[in-house]
Amino acid sequence: MSFRHLWAVTKKEINHILRDSYTLFLVLFTPTLLLLFMAYALTVDLKNIPIAVVDYDRSQISRAFVHQITAGQDLDLFAHVESMDEIEHLLMKGEIKAAVIISPKFSQDLFSLQGVPLQVIIDGTEPASGGFAVDHIGLRAEEFINDVLKEQFERRGVSLASLQPIDLRIRTWYNPSLKPRNDLIPGLISMVLGMPALSVALTMAHEREHGTMEQLMSTPIGRTELLLGKIFPYLLVGLTNVILIPALAMVWFKVPFNGSFPLFFFLSAIFLFAILSMGMIIGVFMRTQAAALALSFLLIFFPGFFLTGIFFPIASMPEIMRMESLVLPGTHYAVITRGIFLTGIGMETLWPYAIMLFGLGIVFTGIAVLFFRKKLG
Amino acid sequence: MLFGGVLELLLVAWATSRPISNLPLMILDQDQSAASREIVTALEKTGTFSLYAFVQSFDEIQDALDRGKVNAVIIIPSGFNESIVTTGGQPTLAVILNGAESIPATEALRAIEGVTREIGEKIIIQKLGLKSQDLASFNPSLRVWFNESLSEAYYTTPAELALMLEFTVLLFAALAFSRERELGTLEQLLVMPFTSLEIIIGKSIPVIIIGFFDFILMLTMIHFAFDVPVRGSLVLLLVLAFGYLLVELGKGLVISVISRTQHQAFLLVLLIGMVDFMFTGYAAPVESMPKVLQTIANIIPAHHWLFIVRGILLKGSGLDILWPNVLALAILGLIIGSASLIYVRRALD
Numbered sequence: 001m002s003f004r005h006l007w008a009v010t011k012k013e014i015n016h017i018l019r020d021s022y023t024l025f026l027v028l029f030t031p032t033l034l035l036l037f038m039a040y041a042l043t044v045d046l047k048n049i050p051i052a053v054v055d056y057d058r059s060q061i062s063r064a065f066v067h068q069i070t071a072g073q074d075l076d077l078f079a080h081v082e083s084m085d086e087i088e089h090l091l092m093k094g095e096i097k098a099a100v101i102i103s104p105k106f107s108q109d110l111f112s113l114q115g116v117p118l119q120v121i122i123d124g125t126e127p128a129s130g131g132f133a134v135d136h137i138g139l140r141a142e143e144f145i146n147d148v149l150k151e152q153f154e155r156r157g158v159s160l161a162s163l164q165p166i167d168l169r170i171r172t173w174y175n176p177s178l179k180p181r182n183d184l185i186p187g188l189i190s191m192v193l194g195m196p197a198l199s200v201a202l203t204m205a206h207e208r209e210h211g212t213m214e215q216l217m218s219t220p221i222g223r224t225e226l227l228l229g230k231i232f233p234y235l236l237v238g239l240t241n242v243i244l245i246p247a248l249a250m251v252w253f254k255v256p257f258n259g260s261f262p263l264f265f266f267l268s269a270i271f272l273f274a275i276l277s278m279g280m281i282i283g284v285f286m287r288t289q290a291a292a293l294a295l296s297f298l299l300i301f302f303p304g305f306f307l308t309g310i311f312f313p314i315a316s317m318p319e320i321m322r323m324e325s326l327v328l329p330g331t332h333y334a335v336i337t338r339g340i341f342l343t344g345i346g347m348e349t350l351w352p353y354a355i356m357l358f359g360l361g362i363v364f365t366g367i368a369v370l371f372f373r374k375k376l377g
Numbered sequence: 378m379l380f381g382g383v384l385e386l387l388l389v390a391w392a393t394s395r396p397i398s399n400l401p402l403m404i405l406d407q408d409q410s411a412a413s414r415e416i417v418t419a420l421e422k423t424g425t426f427s428l429y430a431f432v433q434s435f436d437e438i439q440d441a442l443d444r445g446k447v448n449a450v451i452i453i454p455s456g457f458n459e460s461i462v463t464t465g466g467q468p469t470l471a472v473i474l475n476g477a478e479s480i481p482a483t484e485a486l487r488a489i490e491g492v493t494r495e496i497g498e499k500i501i502i503q504k505l506g507l508k509s510q511d512l513a514s515f516n517p518s519l520r521v522w523f524n525e526s527l528s529e530a531y532y533t534t535p536a537e538l539a540l541m542l543e544f545t546v547l548l549f550a551a552l553a554f555s556r557e558r559e560l561g562t563l564e565q566l567l568v569m570p571f572t573s574l575e576i577i578i579g580k581s582i583p584v585i586i587i588g589f590f591d592f593i594l595m596l597t598m599i600h601f602a603f604d605v606p607v608r609g610s611l612v613l614l615l616v617l618a619f620g621y622l623l624v625e626l627g628k629g630l631v632i633s634v635i636s637r638t639q640h641q642a643f644l645l646v647l648l649i650g651m652v653d654f655m656f657t658g659y660a661a662p663v664e665s666m667p668k669v670l671q672t673i674a675n676i677i678p679a680h681h682w683l684f685i686v687r688g689i690l691l692k693g694s695g696l697d698i699l700w701p702n703v704l705a706l707a708i709l710g711l712i713i714g715s716a717s718l719i720y721v722r723r724a725l726d
Contacts, residue, residue, distance in 0.1 A: 044662075121519075125535075125691045128662055129662040182479065183478055206640070290639065303388075313478060315481075316398045317392045
């Protein structure tokens with residue numbers, strides 16, 4: 001392979017990009033902007049979730065109960081209503097995410113140890129807020145009820161340390177506050193750094209669409225040189241972002257970085273190799289940019305988002321999807337990114353993933369080169 | 378291209394619509410008693426976990442967590458059984474969560490707390506000599522509306538459907554003119570005896586047809602593959618889908634004339650799509666966002682669209698509930714639509 005040829009292609013591609021500064025700006029900064037938007041969208045701390053209460057008991061106890069549940073920022077008492085109809089209406093309009101219904105015998109039953117006539121209704125259409133509301137209502141309710149019950153039991157001569165005898169000592173490693181932000185953002189970073197792959201697919205299809213591919217074929221430049229030369233500028237873009245984006249995440253989002261940056265840089269380069277070559281394959285197969293776009297969304301963007309274990313644990317996926325996630329560079333890179341940011345592990349633990357990424361890169365490049373010859377040979 | 382969106386939705390929905398399960402769990406059982414075995418069995422039965430390994434040392438725990446091999450570790454201290462049966466005993470369980478994956482960790486914690494609660498109740502029943510029915514009445518009854526079976530698919534697929542429509546239409550519309558411009562065929566188009574309005578309509582029709590067809594296909598698919606119901610009026614849904622489609626079409630056309638190449642158009646669609654995504658409330662509820670953002674959410678068509686989709690599919694909402702959103706869409710549609718028409722015509726002339 002001639003490096004002179006490789007460099008010629010690279011230079012041409014760089015000129016092409018530079019001439020179109022609008023696109024350059026977009027290509028360079030889309031990953032950053034994407035990260036910003038998605039990080040905000042997905043890591044909002046849940047709070048101010050509106051709920052409504054129907055209190056049929058209207059006793060001091062029930063009022064204290066309502067007060068306890070809505071204290072603090074987590075839940076917002078949207079309205080104190082009088083009937084189930086109003087609750088239904090509010091739930092339908094989406095103005096509340098959950099409702100608590102206190103039956104008329106609430107305090108009576110509680111004091112006589114008959115039970116806790118309490119009903120919680122949650123809006124099952126939104127995953128996050130409904131579950132959050134239930135967790136919090138449940139927690140507060142439990143505390144409240146525990147206190148009352150304990151007192152009542154003691155009056156009857158039964159001493160009970162708590163209604164929940166088993167004490168759970170919980171420690172959370174790597175992310176003590178269990179804020180989704182801390183692990184989702186490295187995950188998003190790993191996804192967003194792969195964006196240049198879409199541009200690679202496009203630029204390959206671009207040549208085909210404009211008919212300039214044949215011109216290139218008639219020059220003494222070889223297939224492999226052409227492919228690699230086209231990737232190279234995007235590799236540079238990617239590497240620039242590898243430096244920029246973690247910096248942004250650390251400064252703006254206060255995400256920790258517990259590992260070694262040179263290692264991260266090195267492993268990111270291998271990742272870029274793997275995912276850019278994925279883009280190459282798409283570019284080789286598609287004849288128009290529109291088709292390359294659609295396919296790269298299908299095979300790179302959406303799987304990168306949903307199947308790489310960033311948001312949905314891979315362990316929970318069906319067998320087939322689990323296997324598919326293994327061939328996505330993003331899956332392995334997500335582990336690497338999370339590992340370096342949060343866990344602070346090093347090469348001795350991450351080497352299998354590095355090998356996997358490198359292997360994928362070789363295979364993808366190989367496929368791209370192979371089919372490139374066939375398609376245009 | 379036609380079926381790409383449908384296929385994607387199918388795959389994505391399939392992968393994401395299962396409840397979190399099979400999370401690798403590691404156990405260090407220092408008690409090896411009947412009680413500890415009961416805990417382990419109960420944890421297994423939740424379906425949330427899959428037993429990864431029983432270990433003997435803390436080093437193994439450290440290693441597994443560092444490598445990210447497990448999501449949670451339970452340590453049952455020696456003397457656990459003792460502390461349960463003797464009065465005044467204080468049973469403790471130690472849990473270590475792998476915070477590097479917060480979503481599974483939260484779910485794991487939930488499951489563990491559930492098991493602890495159950496077993497705790499059994500202990501109380503024994504100690505107090507109560508019957509289990511007595512204690513049952515101490516748990517508030519929980520009803521989940523609109524999604525009684527707590528099907529994960531109900532949570533995710535309507536939102537994915539709504540977003541798919543947006544992306545498909547935006548993308549195709551954005552490519553409409555930028556493609557011609559890039560290939561240099563735009564001039565040819567402009568010298569033909571069509572008015573710019575006719576050209577716009579001509580370009581829009583394929584997008585509308587494909588978009589609408591895709592929507593129907595995807596809707597049918599999630600209905601049959603994931604049992605997502607259509608509790609409201611199907612006709613209303615289709616009409617509103619068509620309306621929403623036109624709104625996004627307008628946006629897409631503007632993008633297509635301000636972009637000089639398809640590459641640019643695509644990147645713009647990506648960015649705009651992401652902003653919309655953020656405001657739809659798919660992942661995080663809009664209520665938790667700062668007030669400013671909440672207000673902005675109201676002028677994002679996708680925000681209203683998602684509410685409409687969820688409303689009609691899951692809640693059976695009709696116009697009486699949805700009218701504010703429909704009105705908002707209509708107004709936004711008029712503004713975006715007329716702005717884009719004016720802009721595009723001017724750009725073409």
